Amino acid sequence: MGQASQQALGRYQLSQLDVLEAESIFIMREVAAEFERPVLLFSGGKDSLVMLRLAEKAFWPGAIPFPVMHVDTGHNFEEVIDFRDRRVAEAGVRLVIASVQEQIDAGKVVESTGRWASRNRLQTSALLEAIEENGFDAAFGGARRDEEKARAKERVFSFRDEFGQWDPKNQRPELWNVYNTRIDRDEHIRVFPISNWTELDVWEYIKRERLELPSIYYAHERSVFERDGILLADSPLIQRDETEVPFTETVRYRTVGDLTCTGAVKSTAVELEDIIAEIAATRITERGQTRADDRASEAAMEDRKREGYF
Amino acid sequence: MTNDILRFATAGSVDDGKSTLIGRLLYDSKSIFEDQLDAVERTSVARGEEQTNLALLTDGLRAEREQGITIDVAYRYFATPQRTFIIADTPGHLQYTRNMVTGASTADLAIILVDARKGLQEQSRRHAFLTTLLQVPHLVLAVNKMDLVDYSQDRFEEIKAEFSEFAAKLDAPDLTFVPISALHGDNVVSRSENMPWYTGSSLLHHLENVHIASDRNLIDARFPVQYVIRPHKSDDPELHDYRGYAGQLAGGVLKPGDEVTHLPSGLSTRVSRILTADGEVPQAFSPMSVTLLLEDEIDISRGDMICRPNNTPAVSQDIEAMVCWMTDTRKLTPRTKLIVKHTTRTAKVMVKDLRYRLDVNSLHRDEQADHLALNEIGRVRLRSTQPLFVDEYAKNRQTGGFILIDEATNVTVGAGMVVKAE
Numbered sequence: 001m002g003q004a005s006q007q008a009l010g011r012y013q014l015s016q017l018d019v020l021e022a023e024s025i026f027i028m029r030e031v032a033a034e035f036e037r038p039v040l041l042f043s044g045g046k047d048s049l050v051m052l053r054l055a056e057k058a059f060w061p062g063a064i065p066f067p068v069m070h071v072d073t074g075h076n077f078e079e080v081i082d083f084r085d086r087r088v089a090e091a092g093v094r095l096v097i098a099s100v101q102e103q104i105d106a107g108k109v110v111e112s113t114g115r116w117a118s119r120n121r122l123q124t125s126a127l128l129e130a131i132e133e134n135g136f137d138a139a140f141g142g143a144r145r146d147e148e149k150a151r152a153k154e155r156v157f158s159f160r161d162e163f164g165q166w167d168p169k170n171q172r173p174e175l176w177n178v179y180n181t182r183i184d185r186d187e188h189i190r191v192f193p194i195s196n197w198t199e200l201d202v203w204e205y206i207k208r209e210r211l212e213l214p215s216i217y218y219a220h221e222r223s224v225f226e227r228d229g230i231l232l233a234d235s236p237l238i239q240r241d242e243t244e245v246p247f248t249e250t251v252r253y254r255t256v257g258d259l260t261c262t263g264a265v266k267s268t269a270v271e272l273e274d275i276i277a278e279i280a281a282t283r284i285t286e287r288g289q290t291r292a293d294d295r296a297s298e299a300a301m302e303d304r305k306r307e308g309y310f
Numbered sequence: 311m312t313n314d315i316l317r318f319a320t321a322g323s324v325d326d327g328k329s330t331l332i333g334r335l336l337y338d339s340k341s342i343f344e345d346q347l348d349a350v351e352r353t354s355v356a357r358g359e360e361q362t363n364l365a366l367l368t369d370g371l372r373a374e375r376e377q378g379i380t381i382d383v384a385y386r387y388f389a390t391p392q393r394t395f396i397i398a399d400t401p402g403h404l405q406y407t408r409n410m411v412t413g414a415s416t417a418d419l420a421i422i423l424v425d426a427r428k429g430l431q432e433q434s435r436r437h438a439f440l441t442t443l444l445q446v447p448h449l450v451l452a453v454n455k456m457d458l459v460d461y462s463q464d465r466f467e468e469i470k471a472e473f474s475e476f477a478a479k480l481d482a483p484d485l486t487f488v489p490i491s492a493l494h495g496d497n498v499v500s501r502s503e504n505m506p507w508y509t510g511s512s513l514l515h516h517l518e519n520v521h522i523a524s525d526r527n528l529i530d531a532r533f534p535v536q537y538v539i540r541p542h543k544s545d546d547p548e549l550h551d552y553r554g555y556a557g558q559l560a561g562g563v564l565k566p567g568d569e570v571t572h573l574p575s576g577l578s579t580r581v582s583r584i585l586t587a588d589g590e591v592p593q594a595f596s597p598m599s600v601t602l603l604l605e606d607e608i609d610i611s612r613g614d615m616i617c618r619p620n621n622t623p624a625v626s627q628d629i630e631a632m633v634c635w636m637t638d639t640r641k642l643t644p645r646t647k648l649i650v651k652h653t654t655r656t657a658k659v660m661v662k663d664l665r666y667r668l669d670v671n672s673l674h675r676d677e678q679a680d681h682l683a684l685n686e687i688g689r690v691r692l693r694s695t696q697p698l699f700v701d702e703y704a705k706n707r708q709t710g711g712f713i714l715i716d717e718a719t720n721v722t723v724g725a726g727m728v729v730k731a732e
Binding site: 012013014015016018019020021022023025026029030032033056057058059060061062063145146149152153168169171172173174175176177178179180182183184195196198200282283284285288 | 313314315340343344345346349382383384385386387389394396408409411412415416523526528536537539540541542549552554556557558563586587588595597598599612636649651652653654707708711712713715720721722725
């Protein structure tokens with residue numbers, strides 16, 4: 001925790017980042033203590049990098065007592081994958097990859113085609129199969145309640161039945177910091193240690209902890225095209241129609257996900273300070289600005305989550 | 311960033327203007343984003359509503375939007391230069407008492423809304439009672455829709471007097487009254503010109519300035535052991551004998567050199583170092599998550615408690631508590647067997663006796679009651695298979711609160727607040 005901030009607030013007071021960090025560390029330790037086979041979902045994106053840092057801190061000087069798992073759509077930003085591998089090696093944790101491509105190749109899921117093709121929804125199947133195959137009983141996710149209205153309703157310890165489904169109308173009451181971790185065979189819990197963090201908290205924490213990020217979070221030149229107000233990367237993975245003409249723009253990514261449905265934002269922010277200033281002033285949510293998958297309907301996230309999505 | 315965090319719960323129904331108030335706080339603090347507002351406007355128009363329905367911002371579930379009511383707790387976030395806020399937006403109806411209890415359990419402050427035209431309702435009294443039962447330290451009665459009573463001081467004073475009389479029967483802590491119009495913004499963010507007779511703070515000003523640092527218990531040191539860190543790194547001889555007790559302070563202050571007692575053994579030793587991943591700290595206090603190193607080797611595991619020798623919680627298997635029952639799949643009756651989770655300790659318990667059931671509207675105690683059903687609250691005696699290290703809930707919400715779990719379904723079926731340990 002920051003010594004300087006403690007002085008600024010006076011005796012026995014903590015800054016908001018210290019309070020949030022303490023809460024997240026408590027949650028991670030609770031999982032490590034009460035579950036047999038937890039796993040941390042890790043994409044190499046900013047939220048999962050914060051999660052990995054929190055896990056390092058929670059068990060220091062011991063090693064992180066669980067592996068990390070990437071649900072890989074195969075539609076990745078190369079920079080992010082390189083970064084993912086480097087960071088995982090540095091943390092000394094085992095990386096499990098749940099591959100959507102393998103699911104497609106094995107005929108377990110069918111990929112949609114055409115202009116709107118996205119593997120986003122197929123992640124659910126790969127994720128659930130990997131959870132089952134590895135016998136994971138708890139999976140940490142980096143979702144935050146400020147991201148989306150269905151997520152605002154979700155518990156920190158969110159129960160999933162044997163089909164991996166979330167039942168929003170039948171959630172376990174969650175009081176104080178006493179978390180119910182009990183499950184039967186084949187059921188699991190999704191745990192969201194940074195539920196109470198906002199996007200700005202995440203960035204402030206990245207700055208405070210001096211966390212390294214994949215380069216695509218910072219402004220760079222990229223060939224993009226516009227679809228529905230979202231700037232998508234010009235890539236062989238996305239089918240463009242004749243009106244969608246690519247152009248070069250200085251952009252950065254505010255979120256990092258599947259390349260085919262994650263949009264870039266125009267930005268010249270090359271330093272963390274610039275990004276924080278940008279986020280503080282923005283009038284559009286990160287998912288609204290950058291995620292094509294949430295635009296399908298008002299309840300798109302709720303529907304995906306019911307099926308077992310992150 | 312040196313902001314602190316205020317967690318507050320809002321209680322009241324849609325009719326009282328709760329969602330409008332939250333919408334106003336979020337909007338005026340620039341925490342509603344354009345795309346969210348656009349989505350809400352589109353939906354409002356599609357549903358044929360005359361005004362933009364800000365309740366759609368907080369009612370995140372399909373079922374809630376369909377029924378036009380809040381079913382479950384939603385958490386919302388906003389910040390001003392003074393403070394960061396976490397709102398637990400809780401439903402007001404009787405059938406969602408358990409959700410309000412959930413939202414209040416972590417709140418520093420609760421806002422209860424009443425409609426100035428209707429005055430105190432049964433549900434306002436219930437909300438006030440639940441707030442005090444959960445020991446929320448600060449309570450604000452927001453008298454809303456003042457515009458519809460011509461900003462009448464008399465009407466405000468009338469409601470204030472009526473509520474004060476009721477609150478005196480409760481154990482209401484710090485009580486504040488604010489006359490507002492959430493719709494027009496009177497006294498929400500800034501003081502209203504329509505009510506010059508009101509000399510208090512605007513609601514937001516109160517939220518920004520209410521003093522919460524001293525609400526935490528900094529007297530009674532309580533460290534529930536959560537996890538034992540034993541690194542076993544063969545290449546690092548310094549870590550060979552490392553045995554750290556990780557956990558989050560639930561009260562009091564601990565410093566290196568302090569004499570401490572371990573429960574259940576009763577053995578004493580001293581704190582040698584207090585560590586975090588950022589290094590050694592000179593002291594630990596709630597809610598810090600730290601790792602303690604002790605001078606002597608004692609057999610300590612998860613679920614144990616570290617405290618000061620002359621200030622220990624009760625070590626008891628017989629506990630009397632107020633219990634809120636949270637399931638409709640079974641009832642709480644004498645001899646019901648359950649699992650209790652209290653701090654980091656889990657044990658089996660049996661209900662020995664239901665002393666009375668409390669009517670949450672009239673506060674009448676029914677001593678003839680033989681069960682608690684969903685959303686009912688009663689005073690219960692429990693016998694645990696293992697000793698628990700408990701404080702009265704009024705002294706410490708962490709070491710005085712527990713959950714009850716049904717062993718057959720694994721569902722959380724009750725929440726308990728310790729009244730006394732025998």
